[in-house]
Amino acid sequence: MEIHELLTVTDFIVVGVYVLILIGIGYWASFRDKKGVDENLFLAGNSLNWTSIGFTMWGTNVGPSMLIASASIGYTTGIVAGNFAWYAFIFIFLLAVVFAPRYLGARTQTLPEFMGKRFGDSTQNILAWYTIVTVLISWLSLTLFAGGILIQQILGIPMWLSIIVLIIIASFFTIAGGLKAIAATNVFQMILLIVVSLALTITGIYKIGGIDTLVSETPSEYWNLFLPADDPNYPWLAILLGYPVMGVWFWCTDQSMVQSVLGAKNIKQGQLGANFTGWLKILDVPLFILPGVICFILYPELQNPDEAYMTMVTKMFPVGMTGLVMAVLIAALVSTIDSALNALSTVFTMDIYVKKFKPEASQKQVVKIGRIVTVVGAILAIFITLAINSIKGLNLFDVFQSILGFIAPPMSVVFLFGVLWKKTTTRAVNTILILGTILSMGVGVFYLWIFPAADYDFWPHFLLLSFYIFVFLSVLIVILSLTDKSKNQYVSTLDYGELPKLKPSAKVMWAALFIVMIGLYIFFNGN
Incomplete structure (x- = not known):
């Protein structure tokens, strides 16, 4: 029996009530302030506290790939994919x-x-378009693709209809209230996500007979974060060297992830919010990967590992509770999509429209353009998603991680050297952004489509490829900067003021997080 055939009218009523509550929260958050929506559209009027920042960053990261693909990879390989959650604390x-x-x-x-x-206007222009394309592909389209798979499982409807439903719901929040609405609804959504996913994990552990059974009924390597160097899926060296390239880009330089920190009340709230995100990332393994491991024990003959999460839900939860889980899944989809739409709108409006075309634009005009861009971005994402849907035979989790791995090197190099090395020049940065991106993405196209790694064994792991590209581009940016003899070098106009140090409360929280994460890695280091 298909998953959608196991659902009842009560389940769909629960989903409907949830969506109405979500819309109500978004409306209340956006319009209760008589100052207007305008100043809240992009950076929430710099009013976000640490809880909103943490939940928003985590909510943006917890997309359908975390729910479907993490359970799927847990079903097939255990907790090794937890590195993509726990290793992140260093880069946060x-x-x-x-x-x-x-x-x-x-x-x-x-x-x-x-x-x-x-580095000047030329760099800003290149980065603006780079960011727009990145958000459009890696956030919107891939998220919609994974979401479409999920909605197909739940409703049994075509991919195109699933995509349209998701994009309409997400666009409402971005167009109506911007980041203020997104932050408010994310708090509600993420608390609900924690509660329901935790209930699924606890119920599953109880059904199989406890933690001892969970460990004894699975292969020993399922509980290792570091797998042997010759492991075909996730060798330890590939994770150790390759993930940092992705981590710097994803957590430190990606507009969608950094957006909420830019909307912080002050630096203390921003730093505590980032710390809170690090704590929330610990939950990824028990909430999203562990259900897949449990499913491996309960339903070892499952034909499609991508159905592990929803199989657990429909076969273990009672009527109504299944509907609540469906609501949570929709929440995760909406969280990622609306944050990405907001970032797309912000970058185009502020860095291209205002900067290049209409510097004198009024706030009303800026907001209008932002909303138009949201709609256009949503439509483009639908078509790109349908194109991705035509590609068959790719593992969803690996597709997500490999695409991020090939996007990351140029941005990581540019921001690390641009921020930390004063001798970096505009010409060097622009060269890396243009030619480095062509190189990195070109290698990715060959790796995924032209000479796919599944058919050609001469490829190293995609994380190692990402690392090799990063090293090459790092050497190149140093050489280009040191040999740049341009007479009219751009003089930086950045003025940080006095850079603040970590507050005592933030130091304590970060020290505690480091201790906990090191302890987890020691515990799950395996044999």
Whole structure:
């Protein structure tokens, strides 16, 4: 029996009530302030506290890939994919102590604007378009693709209809209230997500007979974070070297992830919010990967591992509760999509429309353009998603991670050297952004489609490829900068002021997080 055939009218009523509550929260958050929606559209009027920042960053990251693909990879390989959640704390810390103080000190609304002050208009223009394309592909289209798979499982409707339903719901929040609405609804959504996913994990552990059974009925390697160097899926060396390239880009330089930190009340709230995100990332393994491991024990003959999460839900939860889980899944989809739409709108409006075409634009005109861009971006994402849907035979989790791995190297190199090395020049940065991107994405196209790694065994792991490209581009940016003899070098206009240090409360929280994460890695290091 198909998954959608196991659902009842009560389940769909629960989903309907949830959507109405969500819309109500978004409306209340956006319009209760008589000052107007305008100042809240992009950076929430710089009013976000640490809880809103943490839940928003985590909510943006917890997309359908976390729910479907994490359970799927847990079903097939165990907790090794937890590295993509737990290893992140180092780079979230890097955001808090290195990048966020500079972003906020420079009083910028977007990261292309920040780099424009450092390297000039040419760099800002390239980065603006780079960010738009990145958000459109890696956030919107891939998220919609994974979401379409999920909605197909739940409703049994065509992919195109699933995509349209999701994009309409997400667009409502971005168009109506911007980041203020997104932040408010994310708090509600993420609390609900924690409660329901935790209930699924606990119910599953109880049904199989406890933790001892969970460990004894699975292969021993299922509980190792570091797998042997010759492991075909996730060798330890590939994770150790390759993930940092992705981590710097994803957590420190990606507009969708950094957006909520830019909307912080002050640097202390931004740093505590980043720390809170690190704590929330610990939950990824028990909430999203562990259900897949449990499903491996309960339903070992499952034909499609991508159905592990919903199989657990429909076969273990009572009527009504299944509907609540469906609501939570929709929440995760909406959270990622609306954050991405907001970032797309912000970058185009502030870095291209205002910067290049209409510097004198009124706030009303800026908001209008932002909403138009949201609609256009949503429509483009639908078509790109349908194109992705035509590609068959790819593992969803690996597709997500590999695409991010091939997007990351140029941005990681540009931001690390641009922020930390004063001798980096505009010409070097622009070269890396243009030619480095062509190289990195070109390798990705060959790896995924032209000579797919599944058919050609000469390829190294995609994370190692990402690392090799990063090293090459790092050497190249140093050489280009040191040999750049341009007479009219751009003089940076960045003014951070006095860079703040971590507050005592933030130091305590970060120290505690480091201790806990090191302990987890020691515990799950395996044999």
